Amino acid sequence: MTKWAAVASLDMSATWTPAAEYDDITYELSGDGIAKLTIDRPDVHNAFRPETIIELMDAFERAREDPDIGVIVLTGAGGQAFCSGGDQRVRGDTGYVESGRAVGRFHVTDLQVQIRRLPKPVIAMVAGWAIGGGHVLHLCCDLTIAADNARFGQTGPKVGSWDGGFGASLMRDLVGTKKAKEIWMLCRQYDAQEALDMGLVNAVVPLDRLEDETVQWAHEILVKSPFAIRLVKSSFHAHEDGYAGIQQLAHDTNLLFYGSDEAREGREAYKAKRDPDFGQFPRRP
Numbered sequence: 001m002t003k004w005a006a007v008a009s010l011d012m013s014a015t016w017t018p019a020a021e022y023d024d025i026t027y028e029l030s031g032d033g034i035a036k037l038t039i040d041r042p043d044v045h046n047a048f049r050p051e052t053i054i055e056l057m058d059a060f061e062r063a064r065e066d067p068d069i070g071v072i073v074l075t076g077a078g079g080q081a082f083c084s085g086g087d088q089r090v091r092g093d094t095g096y097v098e099s100g101r102a103v104g105r106f107h108v109t110d111l112q113v114q115i116r117r118l119p120k121p122v123i124a125m126v127a128g129w130a131i132g133g134g135h136v137l138h139l140c141c142d143l144t145i146a147a148d149n150a151r152f153g154q155t156g157p158k159v160g161s162w163d164g165g166f167g168a169s170l171m172r173d174l175v176g177t178k179k180a181k182e183i184w185m186l187c188r189q190y191d192a193q194e195a196l197d198m199g200l201v202n203a204v205v206p207l208d209r210l211e212d213e214t215v216q217w218a219h220e221i222l223v224k225s226p227f228a229i230r231l232v233k234s235s236f237h238a239h240e241d242g243y244a245g246i247q248q249l250a251h252d253t254n255l256l257f258y259g260s261d262e263a264r265e266g267r268e269a270y271k272a273k274r275d276p277d278f279g280q281f282p283r284r285p
């Protein structure tokens with residue numbers, strides 16, 4: 001039995017082992033296929049500064065490249081917040097400004113795309129506040145498991161901002177245009193049950209069961225075909241992410257095709273400096 005096949009029958013709690021050193025986040029592994037990335041700034045409800053995003057991007061890349069990882073969990077430390085969005089204390093006139101830099105930007109733009117593009121499922125594990133850019137982060141994740149203390153909402157227009165990218169489009173896909181405009185224009189906060197009812201999250205569980213539930217969802221994915229799971233994700237995004245989404249799905253088919261006799265014939269003919277014999281392959285109806 002493989003390691004991943006075995007996990008389905010195990011008890012659903014995980015024992016986490018730190019696997020990298022960061023300042024603003026932690027990176028831990030379950031040892032059976034799950035990487036957990038935790039924004040560790042509870043004093044500011046896990047608001048992200050540029051350094052936080054840079055570390056998250058490094059950690060996501062680490063998890064992507066690790067062949068033992070099949071599911072990634074994104075969460076926030078402390079039980080009171082998943083993430084409260086951009087750290088307003090380092091917001092300047094040019095964006096969010098990294099320490100020691102004069103000019104800022106929206107580092108989170110690239111993180112959002114990275115989560116969408118990453119060919120492994122990302123589960124947002126939300127306790128407490130998922131607000132502003134923190135709310136958009138959970139929207140970008142493939143699944144969201146919420147604790148019963150979770151509260152969701154956008155604050156952009158209250159603080160002179162908005163996210164018209166995934167923050168608008170993914171939200172509209174999930175809850176519909178009228179509700180999405182309500183969330184953005186009124187900046188109300190919604191409890192976990194309301195979020196579940198409007199399709200913003202996949203499940204709501206008591207706070208003390210949040211991690212076990214999330215781990216169980218991860219385990220259910222881990223015993224599935226990894227490439228089928230990859231294609232499920234890229235298939236959804238082919239439509240939702242326009243040309244970039246189509247590109248991902250298309251290149252996933254390239255990956256599969258490379259293993260075929262037909263593709264090998266092209267490669268081997270080129271290397272042997274002969275004409276390829278594609279006539280041996282059927283023109284499928």
Ligand SMILES: CC(C)(COP(=O)(O)OP(=O)(O)OC[C@H]1O[C@@H](n2cnc3c(N)ncnc32)[C@H](O)[C@@H]1OP(=O)(O)O)[C@@H](O)C(=O)NCCC(=O)NCCSC(=O)CCC(=O)c1ccccc1C(=O)O
Pocket residue numbers: 043044045047084085086087088089106108109129131132133134155156159161162163164
């Ligand atoms: C989340 C709250 C509603 C929680 O309220 P409460 O429980 O009463 O706690 P507080 O006492 O308010 O907070 C505790 C402590 O944390 C500090 N804090 C909380 N959030 C932030 C934050 N985002 N930045 C800095 N500090 C924060 C708070 O000041 C307290 O510290 P003290 O020292 O004790 O005072 C409430 O906290 C709240 O509303 N927070 C702000 C939420 C918010 O407006 N977030 C920013 C939204 S904009 C954004 O996220 C940027 C996204 C982005 O980068 C982007 C990307 C692409 C396109 C557009 C954008 C864009 O700008 O939107």
